[in-house]
Amino acid sequence: MKRYWPLTIFLLASLILAVKLLGFEIIESSGKEILTEEPTLRPVKISEKPTTSITPLVSGTAVPVIVPDVPPTSEPDILNSEKVNLPYVSAGGDEFFLSPNGNDNKSGVSPSEAWATFDKAWSVILPGDILTLLDGIYYQSLSPTIYGVPGKPITIRAQNDGKAIIDGQGVRIPVHLMGWQTEYVVIEGIVAQNSSADVFYLEEAENNVLRRVSGYNANTDTNTHVITITGNNNLIEDCVAAGSGRKMILVFKSEHNIIRRCLVDWREWDGRQWHDCWPWGEGIELYNSSNNTIENSIAYGQTPRSGVSILTQNQTISSGNKILGTIAMRSGLELDGTPIIWGDTRPQPTQYTCVTNVFDYPTNQLGFTANVSGGALQDNLWQDILAWGNGRYGINFNIVVSPIETSTNNRIDRATMFDNGLNNQNTSQWGGIGAGANEGTLEYFASVQNSYIENIWQGGSSFTTQTGEGARLANRYLDGVLTNEPLWPWPMEDRIKAELGYSVTCRMGTVINDSYAAGKAAQGIDMTSRDPNWATDPNNLVVQACNNQ
Numbered sequence: 001m002k003r004y005w006p007l008t009i010f011l012l013a014s015l016i017l018a019v020k021l022l023g024f025e026i027i028e029s030s031g032k033e034i035l036t037e038e039p040t041l042r043p044v045k046i047s048e049k050p051t052t053s054i055t056p057l058v059s060g061t062a063v064p065v066i067v068p069d070v071p072p073t074s075e076p077d078i079l080n081s082e083k084v085n086l087p088y089v090s091a092g093g094d095e096f097f098l099s100p101n102g103n104d105n106k107s108g109v110s111p112s113e114a115w116a117t118f119d120k121a122w123s124v125i126l127p128g129d130i131l132t133l134l135d136g137i138y139y140q141s142l143s144p145t146i147y148g149v150p151g152k153p154i155t156i157r158a159q160n161d162g163k164a165i166i167d168g169q170g171v172r173i174p175v176h177l178m179g180w181q182t183e184y185v186v187i188e189g190i191v192a193q194n195s196s197a198d199v200f201y202l203e204e205a206e207n208n209v210l211r212r213v214s215g216y217n218a219n220t221d222t223n224t225h226v227i228t229i230t231g232n233n234n235l236i237e238d239c240v241a242a243g244s245g246r247k248m249i250l251v252f253k254s255e256h257n258i259i260r261r262c263l264v265d266w267r268e269w270d271g272r273q274w275h276d277c278w279p280w281g282e283g284i285e286l287y288n289s290s291n292n293t294i295e296n297s298i299a300y301g302q303t304p305r306s307g308v309s310i311l312t313q314n315q316t317i318s319s320g321n322k323i324l325g326t327i328a329m330r331s332g333l334e335l336d337g338t339p340i341i342w343g344d345t346r347p348q349p350t351q352y353t354c355v356t357n358v359f360d361y362p363t364n365q366l367g368f369t370a371n372v373s374g375g376a377l378q379d380n381l382w383q384d385i386l387a388w389g390n391g392r393y394g395i396n397f398n399i400v401v402s403p404i405e406t407s408t409n410n411r412i413d414r415a416t417m418f419d420n421g422l423n424n425q426n427t428s429q430w431g432g433i434g435a436g437a438n439e440g441t442l443e444y445f446a447s448v449q450n451s452y453i454e455n456i457w458q459g460g461s462s463f464t465t466q467t468g469e470g471a472r473l474a475n476r477y478l479d480g481v482l483t484n485e486p487l488w489p490w491p492m493e494d495r496i497k498a499e500l501g502y503s504v505t506c507r508m509g510t511v512i513n514d515s516y517a518a519g520k521a522a523q524g525i526d527m528t529s530r531d532p533n534w535a536t537d538p539n540n541l542v543v544q545a546c547n548n549q
Contacts (some may be wrong), residue, residue, distance in 0.1 A: 093128040093152075096121060097159075100136035111159075118142055128152035133164035133190065142166050142192075143176040148184030153209070158189035161212060162495045168195040174215075179204035179231050186211065191499070193217050198228040199245070205231040212238045212492065214499060218245030221272040225250045226264075232256050238491045242500060244268045248299075249284045255291045258479070259284060261491050262297045263504060264307075270347035277354040278346045279304040283328070287311045288375070291320040295477035296487055298508060299367075301330040304342065304358050306366040307390070312375035319378040323368070323385060324477045325487070327508055332358065332365030332391025332423050339391065339423040358391075359425045362398045365391030367420065370444075372399045376406035383413045384471045384482070386521070388511050391423035392430060393437045394453065397444035409446045416470035416521040418454035431457030439464070452520045470521040473512050488525045488541055503549045509542030510535075 098121060099114035106113040108124065114134055115121055118141070121131050127149045133156065148154040158164035166174040174192035177185060179202075186209040192199050199215035202208060208231075215226040226241035227249045239262040241248035248264035251257050264283040271278045283299030283306070286292050299307030307328030312318040333339055342358055358364040363371055367387030370377055387394030394417030399407070420436040431438065436455040442448055452470040455463050476485045490496070490504040497503055509525045516524030517532045526541040527534055537543055 095130040095132060096125055097132050097134060099134040100138055122146050125154060127154065130155045130157065132157055132159050134159050135163040137165045137167050139167055139169060141172050141174060141176055144182040144185055147182060150184065153184040153186045155186045161189040162191055164190045166190060166192040170194055171196050173197050173201050175200045177202045177205040177208055179206055183207045188212055195219060197222065197224040200227045202229045202231055202234055205234065207233050209235045210239060214240035217243040220244045220268060220270045223274045229254055229257055236262060240492065240496060240499065242267065246280060247282045247285050250287060251289045251292055252287045254289050257292045259294045259297055263300065263496060265300050265500065266303045272347055272350040275352055277356040279342045279356065279358065281305060282309055283307040285309040285311055286318065286321050288313060288316040288318060290318050293322045293324065293480055294326055295324040297326045299328045301335045302333065302340065303331045305364050306369040307331045309369045309371060310377060310380055311371040312377055313373045314375060316375040317378055319380065321380045322480055323382045324480065325384045325473060327386045328367035329389050331367055333389065337389060337422065362396065365423055366393055366396050368395040370397045370410060372407055374401045377410050378408050380410045382415065384473060385415050386471050386473060387417040388419050389422060390420045392421060394420045396438060397441040404444055407444065412445050412448040413450055414469060414471050414522065415451040415453060416515050418515065418520055421455065472522045474523040474525055489545060503545045505542060505545035506549055509545060513542055
């Protein structure tokens, strides 16, 4: 019989290993229970799309989890062997955790078992899963190599709003979604900052959502921006884009994207490594793009060119874009209204010499702009917009190359524009200080109706004011439709106060209420009448926001 013991032990070991692979483990402590059920093992995820065309930004590639089948070199010692920890593989709908202090050898299924790297997460999670980022600073790129599916996106969220920070340290892109290796991704509640290029880069990426995110400081010297979108069908909702970058939000050659309730606050761009003229800076721009929507967004401060722009070049037709319920303030000015005097020398060192005189060029210091430099703008709409306190015009239609006849059916409806032209120093060409619009370029729009536009320059020393109901800015737009849901207090009010140090509700709301009280806008915030003394009402939302700054 002794000669059969090795075979018996081997069969017993094989049986126990098979039991483990079926989802059970041995309980050695009491002997009362033989088996206990563990989480069911799920199919291993394999990427459905090729990722070989471009090297991923983050080193390493998500690969299937493989348990090697290595035959034992001797008979197994069952009693003294350690428990085998099989890799956990999600079937979707699970939550995993990441921490700056995590460990990729842990399970990832609880905060105390958090992983350390995004690469580890990409090798495990599946459509419908949630990756929760614990508080802290992550010095690695968030660049998924996985796909969600309709109805089952991959969700990557901060455990506490604004407390998970992705820091590029000036050497990498903090958040990079590449369309050839990811889609249907939702990113919520994070801060991204200090990029080597763009801060949030949706590169040919489609069907993604950025929600309650803030981005700061793109590269100051290259043609890069805080949020760049070069794909279709993306939603950017409740966001901040601020600090350095050529533009704060750029949508380029793309369609059906929505920029909703975003605040942009441009501060600087040096352009040492880019050939275009300096100074240059813009808030939100739709460039060679069609059928996009900007709704209830704010472009605030300092941009040498414009707060909100639709630009077409190179014989492209940009059409069907909508700018709704949106505000442009302080273009070309400091936030306190002080005029900015740009120097005549670019930041050094640089090989480029082109410098723009912002007072002579027609696309500078503008609240809103329609800019045609080859191609045409067609069927675009500016509705319920407010331009206040900008260096030059509240809005301008600038045509450089194409004949005006090719740009058709562009409309303004319910605009409020006043107190613009504060740094408009060219009297002969642009009307001088106080000129809020240009009658000649307003005529390029197919219609301008229901609008209050102050100090429209007619040439020489002649001005006129168009009176109308003006902008409706009390409620939210949703998918292009004005709703009854209040817009104020601003959705990211407290977080913006913590990150930027001011109240959006106070600064924007004061202008909105003043314009309503003066009959220049259709709605005020938390006002039932055009009361010029609204600021003495302690119950008004704007008054409360200003008192709590």
